[in-house]
Structure formats: C-alpha cells, structure tokens
Amino acid sequence: MKSTFSKIAMVAVTTSVLALALPSLAKEHVKPAGHGKITAVSATSITVTPKDGTAKTFTINDSTKVKIDKEPAKVSDLVVGERAGVRSDDGTIATEINAHTKKAKKAADASPVPAIP
Numbered sequence: 001m002k003s004t005f006s007k008i009a010m011v012a013v014t015t016s017v018l019a020l021a022l023p024s025l026a027k028e029h030v031k032p033a034g035h036g037k038i039t040a041v042s043a044t045s046i047t048v049t050p051k052d053g054t055a056k057t058f059t060i061n062d063s064t065k066v067k068i069d070k071e072p073a074k075v076s077d078l079v080v081g082e083r084a085g086v087r088s089d090d091g092t093i094a095t096e097i098n099a100h101t102k103k104a105k106k107a108a109d110a111s112p113v114p115a116i117p
Helices: 002-025 102-110
Strands: 034-041 045-049 056-059 065-068 071-073 083-088 094-100
Touching (some): 034 056, 056 083
Antiparallel strands (some): 045 056, 065 071
16 A cells, blocks of 8 residues: 555656646747837847837847848848847847848749649
C-alpha cells in the first residue's frame, strides 16, 4: 500500500512540474504590437500605419533588432512606404522591426508556381 501511494505521489509531482514548465519552454508566437506601412522613420523612432489609418509610433533604441526581408539590417535601411511589423514588450519601445520591401513582394509574385503532375 505504501509503495502504491509513493508511486502515485511521484506521478502527481512529475505531472505538476511538467505542467508548470512546458508553457515556458514552448516558443510563443507573438503578434506585432504595430503593423502596416512605414509612414515615418528616424534613428530614434518608427511610425507604422495600418489600413485603418491608426498610426502607431515606437521608440527605437540600441537594443532594437531590424530585419528587412528576413535579413539583418540597420534602422537607416528602413524606407517610408514599405510594410513592417513592430514587436514591443511595453507597446512603446520597438524590440524588433520586420520590414518587407516591394522588391521582395514582386519577386515572390513573379516566381513560378510548380505544376502538379
């Protein structure tokens, strides 16, 4: 009886530990805090405006990571008129900016779709 209780207790403890640990280990998909067309950009801020017209401005600092077409880039490479998603932990400071050039979109649109035999 005692060994059965010990086994049940061990399973309960293991299950509890896993239940608490797994969510933090899973890679969480984080939605951008702002996305849309870049309507203003400087060394210290970026403004993106979605289709609904509600502009959102974020502060850029030395920790902000920038990617253009999935490649590492610099803030000075960002161009007004391109589309971007901005991630932010607090809603005001950009932690990551992912921009997409029109050139990349045209290339993707022009790439042939393989025929299915």
